[in-house]
Amino acid sequence: MSTAQLISIDTIRAAVASVDDPEYPGLSIVDLGLVETCDVNERGEVTIELVPTFTGCPALNVIADDVTQAVAAVDGVTSTHVGWLLSPTWTTDRISDIGKAILAERFTVAVQIGPKASTCPRCGGPLTDESMFGPSRCRSVSRCNACVETIEVMRA
């Protein structure tokens, strides 16, 4: 009898969901929309496919290592393969509602969906672009006209 057959895909998904984005502790990579597929076969071999926010993101290795570690800790897992996909393309609409709420409440980060202007996560006021580039490749910098706070914006 093989115990590996007992691993449910939900257990693997939960392990993957326990991994946070390195820049946003408390924000799961699932809520950030990085996880494309999770698979486990009857031999306990797990394959996870992830989508990078940007191809040059320096956190990719850290994230892949964290996922490998989390999955390897699941009882019955014999091997873990984590791959980065070039397609589909990550966009901000892959961020879940929970993810958006965490970004807004804990990190004061707004999320820009498509060309639509985003609003201030603190007061809901309109934002003015300050800089196309921010502290990392996936963020730009705006300013809230209402509360005059500087706001980072996750962009597509």
Place this chain on the structure above:
Amino acid sequence: MTALRNYILSFADDEHLMGQQHIEWIGVAPFLEEDLAFSSIGQDELGHAVMLYELVLGIDETEPTDQAIDALAYRRPADHYRSSAFVEFGTTNWAEALVRHWIYDMVEQLRWELVATSSFEPLAIVAQRADREERFHRRHGDALLDTLLHESNTDARTRIVQALDNLAPMLGSLLEPPADEAQIIADGVASASVASLHEAAIAAIDERFGTNLDPSTGTPGDGQRLTRSEAFAPLMSRMCEVLDLDPQAAW
């Protein structure tokens, strides 16, 4: 070396060296936003280089580990690189860095378009991925040049035009086809020769900078990207400065 490998490697090496050159401005760009912009833009070019080096390793039937990518990126002898003099050139001032950034990204967009519907599907996927990231680069270059060329003093314009004078003759190296490019086009990997972009590139430069360049400026060379410019060795030495301290170190 297959024609396909050669073709992808020439793009990968340009992306890699361009990214490295941009990143050298971190901390010394004229203002903070430019530090951030050049670090983000350089990071994108390095990301594109990694994707392209992975395709090269695939052709070599080598597992694309970090070590294998680094070996390709940093540890080849100079005559195995296929980069252009345009990206190897060591800029001496900010105007040159900015003008090169704009010209490079303008040409880069056209190069991705050549392979957007490539018969080598992994390359088409990389092209689509990269092109989406590139629009930020073009917006950035245009916004800054709009300000400096049209809303600033004549000193800014003089410096930019001088930088363009220095860089435009090197456009030919950026548009120089790698060996056996004809095979690549016949196979449907690329839709046309990189050299065929010359006229459009000159027109784009004239429109951007308000110049009237001689149509023969920066005519694509026929050296098949086989030789490195004199700027290559010092650039490589700067790039590998830390790595050379302990080549066996685990990062």
